[in-house]
Amino acid sequence: METILEVKNLAKSFDEKEVHRDVSFSLARGETLGLLGHSGTGKSVLLRSLIGLEHIDRGQIIYRNRRIDDLTETELFPVRTKISYSFQSGALFDSVSVFENIAYPLFEHTKLSEAEVARKVRELLRIVNLEDAEDLMPSDLSGGMQKRVGLARSMALDPDILLYDEPTAGLDPMNIEKVVDLINRCRERGFSGILVTHDIPVARRVCDRLVIINEGQVHFDGSVAEFNSSDDDFVKTFLLNERAV
Amino acid sequence: MTITKFKENLVITGELTLMFRDFLVASVTKPFYWGRLFEQIIHLGIGSLSITVVIGFVTGLLMTLQFGYGLATFGGTLYVPGIVSVSLLRELAPIFTSLLIAGRIGSGISAEIGAMNVTQQVDAIRALGTSPMRVLVVPRMLAAIISLPLLATLSAFMGIIGGIIIAYLEFNMPMGFYVNKVLAFLHFSDVFGSMLKCSFFAVIISLLACYKGFKTTEGTKGVGEATTWVVVRASITILISDFFLSKILLLLFA
Numbered sequence: 188m189e190t191i192l193e194v195k196n197l198a199k200s201f202d203e204k205e206v207h208r209d210v211s212f213s214l215a216r217g218e219t220l221g222l223l224g225h226s227g228t229g230k231s232v233l234l235r236s237l238i239g240l241e242h243i244d245r246g247q248i249i250y251r252n253r254r255i256d257d258l259t260e261t262e263l264f265p266v267r268t269k270i271s272y273s274f275q276s277g278a279l280f281d282s283v284s285v286f287e288n289i290a291y292p293l294f295e296h297t298k299l300s301e302a303e304v305a306r307k308v309r310e311l312l313r314i315v316n317l318e319d320a321e322d323l324m325p326s327d328l329s330g331g332m333q334k335r336v337g338l339a340r341s342m343a344l345d346p347d348i349l350l351y352d353e354p355t356a357g358l359d360p361m362n363i364e365k366v367v368d369l370i371n372r373c374r375e376r377g378f379s380g381i382l383v384t385h386d387i388p389v390a391r392r393v394c395d396r397l398v399i400i401n402e403g404q405v406h407f408d409g410s411v412a413e414f415n416s417s418d419d420d421f422v423k424t425f426l427l428n429e430r431a432v
Numbered sequence: 433m434t435i436t437k438f439k440e441n442l443v444i445t446g447e448l449t450l451m452f453r454d455f456l457v458a459s460v461t462k463p464f465y466w467g468r469l470f471e472q473i474i475h476l477g478i479g480s481l482s483i484t485v486v487i488g489f490v491t492g493l494l495m496t497l498q499f500g501y502g503l504a505t506f507g508g509t510l511y512v513p514g515i516v517s518v519s520l521l522r523e524l525a526p527i528f529t530s531l532l533i534a535g536r537i538g539s540g541i542s543a544e545i546g547a548m549n550v551t552q553q554v555d556a557i558r559a560l561g562t563s564p565m566r567v568l569v570v571p572r573m574l575a576a577i578i579s580l581p582l583l584a585t586l587s588a589f590m591g592i593i594g595g596i597i598i599a600y601l602e603f604n605m606p607m608g609f610y611v612n613k614v615l616a617f618l619h620f621s622d623v624f625g626s627m628l629k630c631s632f633f634a635v636i637i638s639l640l641a642c643y644k645g646f647k648t649t650e651g652t653k654g655v656g657e658a659t660t661w662v663v664v665r666a667s668i669t670i671l672i673s674d675f676f677l678s679k680i681l682l683l684l685f686a
Binding site for chain 1: 551553
């Protein structure tokens with residue numbers, strides 16, 4: 188399968204604290220990759236680094252055979268329309284409605300008419316099962332609904348890659364099911380994805396491949412089947428700990 | 433001041449300079465958000481109208497009252513219109529209005545951007561391929577630069593109206609006489625200088641507010657600290673820079 192995104196020897200520190208020492212992995216087109224690791228291993232930092240929300244110290248990030256880690260903020264704008272980020276909290280603009288939140292990237296980056304934007308927003312709201320929410324304000328939504336609106340917004344420009352930051356964190360089982368279903372529908376629509384999660388059952392259900400980050404580097408990189416049957420002590424301990432959690 | 437504090441302030445000054453440079457570039461290049469600019473002018477400018485009018489009017493009343501009785505001792509009541517109008521236009525209206533805007537708008541901008549920052553909305557703007565500088569900073573700074581000089585001029589005008597009223601009621605000074613004296617004392621350079629000063633103060637207020645908003649961390653506590661920081665820094669900077677600006681304007685126009 189064609190590699191769409193590649194991370195090579197990525198290193199990142201905050202002041203004296205080294206978060207990533209040497210992280211390398213790749214993402215194939217149409218694949219959904221799960222990024223796992225204990226709390227504080229820098230999974231979200233890694234995800235943010237992929238679209239330049241954090242600057243990396245060393246290494247390379249290659250998207251469609253082009254280095255993007257050395258691009259300026261302005262040069263990154265078009266990249267960010269192709270690699271879309273879904274925030275853990277949803278990060279919805281709280282002063283405007285759900286409709287305007289989802290319409291924002293469409294008005295910014297497309298030449299669609301208002302009617303076409305409205306049609307597209309309603310289609311996205313239907314995908315995330317929130318057809319009746321377009322006039323609501325973000326403060327009127329539950330945490331799960333905010334995440335789904337955030338996902339709809341990140342899908343608006345039909346990106347190549349969706350980055351999901353803890354999409355099921357803090358949700359009740361019913362909302363987790365809805366988000367899992369949504370991610371699976373994104374997979375069916377052909378989106379590639381990278382999912383940061385603590386929820387191993389969710390990762391098993393939506394990911395093709397899993398990468399475990401430990402002590403600043405990739406400790407495990409393999410399919411879900413390989414993960415389940417791994418003899419590696421750390422992977423076994425990781426599984427046990429996560430189950431205990 | 434410790435060396436650490438000095439270094440910290442040096443870094444802040446450097447970052448503010450770079451931010452101002454980015455603002456200048458973003459103000460004259462596309463995309464430009466006209467809708468957001470008008471929205472901010474209404475919010476910052478129109479929203480501050482009533483309090484500006486009240487402050488200007490009351491200042492004019494008080495100054496005329498005090499100068500009127502003070503100068504009456506020396507037979508100098510006739511000079512009240514000139515002294516009051518020049519003081520209002522050159523100094524009091526720009527300073528009072530700017531300090532008011534620093535409190536009302538500066539704290540508002542830093543709280544708004546700060547809250548957006550801690551809730552990752554600023555990151556979301558970036559992640560959606562747009563620039564927080566263009567979306568958030570440029571409309572707010574330009575709105576402040578446009579609104580503040582107009583508000584200060586209005587404030588001075590209201591002060592003169594207040595002066596006319598109190599001079600008539602307290603000192604039996606005919607309104608026409610007062611207006612003629614005001615017109616004789618004031619020059620275009622006074623209006624121009626006042627507006628120029630206010631534009632400079634608007635840059636200080638909005639730049640500090642936007643900068644601190646982007647630097648806000650630690651949730652709601654951080655937002656509260658940011659607003660205090662902006663109001664204190666902006667007020668001190670306005671007062672100190674006013675002296676130097678007044679000196680320069682006097683050298684240029686006196």
